[in-house]
Amino acid sequence: MKTTALHALHTELGAKLVDFAGWEMPLQFSGGVKEHQHTREAASLFDVSHMGQVLVRPESGNLAAAAAALESLIPASVAGLEEGRQRYGVLTTDDGGVVDDLMFARHGDHFFLVLNASRTDVDLALLQTLEGVTVEHLENRSLLAVQGPRAEESLATLVPEVREMTFMDTLRVLRPAGDFVGGQAQEAVEVWVSRSGYTGEDGFEVSLPNEHAEAFARALLALDGVEPAGLAARDSLRLEAGMCLYGHELTEGITPVEAGIAWAIPKVRRTGGSRAGGFPGADTILRQLDDGAPRERVGLRPEGRAVAREGAPLFADEHGTEQVGVVTSGGFGATVGGPIAMGLVPAGATVGTVFHTQVRGKPLPLTVTELPFVPHQYKR
Structure with missing residues (x-):
């Protein structure tokens, strides 16, 4: 398995390590629920260096050419993105499904993309088909996420400029390495920051060279209120925030319209x-935007304490005579205080509609609920 620059630190901190998309990553440190609650109350540090970091540059030096190239794959406004800003987008298939979801930012003479770890190779193959651009996969930089209501005050001790950022802002700053390790080293380290994340809380994602990642992480963890967190908390937090996960709410068989994005x-x-159009699957996606999709992603609250897991069939009645949908993600919402789920169901299901599944052979009603389960706390 691949390892990140923080692997030794994870081991030192007693992380339970698991295989995730070919990377050995921390599932949890002190416990998934505890880390989840700490993120909601203070600030957590997540290592997300397994995600793909990519630069797309125009060969001509004309950034508009690179934007046009990316728009041939991504149904978003790349050309309209301002310097110092970031957007969410998707790569689509010829049939209108989702190849991957990603973040893209405008950085001077190039675009910076962050891809899902499990889809990085697939995405790179697509990006490398573009003409007139160079595509560089950055394997020498780590990516850390600082999330929670105390994220700003914590990160500002190392990068004071983050206090001026709002949601989806990005910045690039040079910092002396000594700022992280408390020494006199004055080597200039280029740090890239976005005010974004995958928890629903205020927070930041920080890209910096691998050789400085551990010192940066240790400096943050030395602060009051910052604790390490793993993939388990990251998943339960994003579920409460009603955010899609590739392979669950997003696949090559689910369109962006069906996924609610x-x-x-x-x-x-x-x-x-x-x-308008000009991206893979445009005919299908634009038709669904005009006429509606046959199914939609919804939030679901199972009755009682039983958890409905991914893949559980959803039925219109408690007898399970006809499957009409499927649970795409399910788990325990520590902030909500009970089980929560998301699923794909026939279009038109209103809040309060009840579907049914079975857990350990027993019928389980699930009620359609507004998303997100926990309100977002972004700084706008």
């Missing part, structure tokens, strides 16, 4: 104008 496709890519 049509908001990521702006008007300029939908109808009229020179930039």
Whole structure:
């Protein structure tokens, strides 16, 4: 398995390590529920260096050319992105499914993309088909996420400029390495920060060279209120925040409209104008935007304490005579205080609609609930 630059630190801190997309990653340190609650109350540090970091540059030096190339794969407004800003987007298949979801930022003369670990190789193969751009996979940089209501005050001790950032802002700063280790080293370290994350809380993602990642992480963990957290808490937090996970709510067989992320496709890519359409699966996706999709992603609250897991069939009645949907993610919501789930069901299911599944041979009702389960806390 691959390991991140923080692997030795994870081991030192007693992490339970697991295989995730070919990477040995910390599942938990002190416990998933405890780390989940700490993130909601203070600040947690997540190692997300397994995710793909990619630079896309125009060969001509004309950034508009790189934006146009990316728009041929991503149904988002890449050309309209301002310097120092980041957006969410998807790569789509010819049939309208989702290859991957990603973040992209404008950094000077290039675009910076962050890809899912399990799809990095697939995404790179697609990106490398683009003409007129160079695609560079950065394997020499780590990615850390600081999430929670105390994320700003914590990260600002190392990067004071983050206090001025709002949700989806990005910045690039140079910092002396000595700022992290408390020494006199004055080597300039280029740090990239975005005010974003995958927990629903305020927070940041920080990209920096591998050789400085451990010192940076230790400096954060030395602060009051910052604790390490693993993949278990990251997953339960994103579920409460109603966020999609690739391989669950997003797959090559689920369109962005069905997944409830049509908001990521702006008007300029939908109808009229020179930039409308032109991406894989546009016919299917644009038709669903106009006419609706046959199914939709919804939030679900199982009755009682039983958890409905991914893949559980959903039925319209308690007898299970006809499957109408499927649970895509399910678990325990530590903030909610009970089991929660998301699923794909026939379009038109309103809040309060009840579906049914079975857990350990017993019928379990699930009620459609508004998403997110826990309100987002972004700084806007």
